[in-house]
Amino acid sequence: MSDPGNQDAIVIGAGVAGLAAAVALADAGATVTVLERRPYIGGRAYSYEHPALSETIDSQHVVLGCCTNILDLCRQAGMSDTIRWYDELTFLEPGGRRSLLRPGNLPAPAHQAISFLRAPMLSLRDKVAIASGLARFLHGYPANDTESFASWLSRTGQTQRAIRHFWEPVVVGALNDGFERCSVKYAGKVFHESFLRSAPAGRLGIPAAPLSEFFAPIAELARRKGVAINLKSGVEGIEQTSEKNWLVKAGGEVYTTSSVILATDFRQTKNLLAGLKSSIGRNTTLNEDFDKFIPAPITTVHLWYDGDVVDIDHAVLLDTRIQWMFAKSRIRRWAAERGSYLELVISASWSELEMGREQILTSALQELELFFPAAKTAKLVKSGVLKEARATFSVIPGLDRFRPNQTTEWPGLYLAGDWTATEWPSTMEGAVRSGRLAAGALMGNPDRFMSPEAPAQGLMRWLSRQ
Ligand SMILES: Cc1cc2nc3c(=O)[nH]c(=O)nc-3n(C[C@H](O)[C@H](O)[C@H](O)COP(=O)(O)OP(=O)(O)OC[C@H]3O[C@@H](n4cnc5c(N)ncnc54)[C@H](O)[C@@H]3O)c2cc1C
The missing domain is CATH 3.90.660.10 (Polyamine Oxidase; Chain A, domain 2)
Structure with a gap:
């Protein structure tokens, strides 16, 4: 059995969050090992060869221009060219009638106004309701996540068609749940960032390759920077030693390290922390908090x-x-x-x-x-x-209170994953942010690896507070 020896940091999970953390740490000169239980990297953003179809399939993932951290990571890995960019969104009604939303010559936040006014999928009354709703997100979105989007829609007098043809496709598409289970905060964020802030922030980017192929350059970048990525290395337990080091048990091996970033989904994280709790006898409310995630x-x-x-x-x-x-x-x-x-x-x-x-x-x-x-x-x-x-x-109303920070109560143990506190919904951008925040916290400055936000343009330079 090989002796993995002492590591500066072990990242558990080679999803987007874990890879982002590993690249950031390696950039800062740390020695990093990534342990991933599956035989491939990418986590939920993966593709695979379907045996019966003889085709490589994935679930289409998209990014927006405002996803500055994942786009920066893609640029670092030299894969920007594999993203196909679109300025225009086509809404289709049964029967084939088309409504296009695209930027024109007016400054943000009115850059899409001309195409919006022309869109046949909405009546004038629907458009007035939508415009007055969007105006509420001009300055930003609520800091507090307690109100549901369902309550907001009825409070702001949205028409049935405005809901069916505008709010629903955008919110359900972006946040992946019904209005009752989406907070206004995150719905508002989607509209502020992608419809109002600037035309570039709202551009739609679609990976033009199957996801595992698309993300391979990030793993290659990490390896070039000296990161060891051990696949088929499922972590069974982590343990803190009396010397404040960590023991990580995976596939019959025991790794010793000063720092661990747990970049797993909330269910796996709960399991791994549960073992830790009993081993050091500390009380934590984290365990109950995990059950709030749907x-x-x-x-x-x-x-x-x-x-x-x-x-x-x-x-x-x-x-x-x-x-x-x-x-x-x-x-x-x-x-x-x-x-x-x-x-x-x-x-x-x-x-x-x-x-x-x-x-x-x-x-x-x-x-x-x-x-x-x-x-x-x-x-x-x-x-x-x-x-x-x-x-x-689901970004259910009130969930923010239960999304843990990347720094934990255990010295040397950090959390990453789209579900941790990132101010983003469940997205690849949220995952990269979480990985970079965890790596930054490990290095003593959480913001150290974060990319700047997409700049507001036009009138939004004065209107936007976020
Ligand atoms: C169908 C679908 C469509 C989506 N569409 C979009 C989209 O359009 N745009 C977008 O931005 N996002 C989209 N997402 C969400 C996006 O995929 C996730 O937000 C993101 O990939 C989460 O990354 P992560 O690293 O936080 O978590 P994960 O991807 O879950 O990574 C966690 C990793 O940890 C590993 N792991 C778990 N337990 C252990 C263990 N004990 N030991 C070692 N390794 C372990 C797992 O195998 C996994 O690789 C979509 C997701 C799906 C599934």
């Missing part, structure tokens, strides 16, 4: 056709179970003879968790044909359904 599901439907079915790279689909259509063959610039590959995303897919795959597929195909009639005549070559039961956590 995992929320996302289901994706993957369709391969023998020819063209759609004429756009992506679209928000209105009045359906499907939130978003991604034409992956177009985003990845496939040659025409390869046919087309679409992914349909069903956010907050609680009901789909109970449904069989055939049922989900049949219903998704019927809905898709309402928007893209060519799907009726094209030959469906193969299809797959991917259910992710624990895709994100």
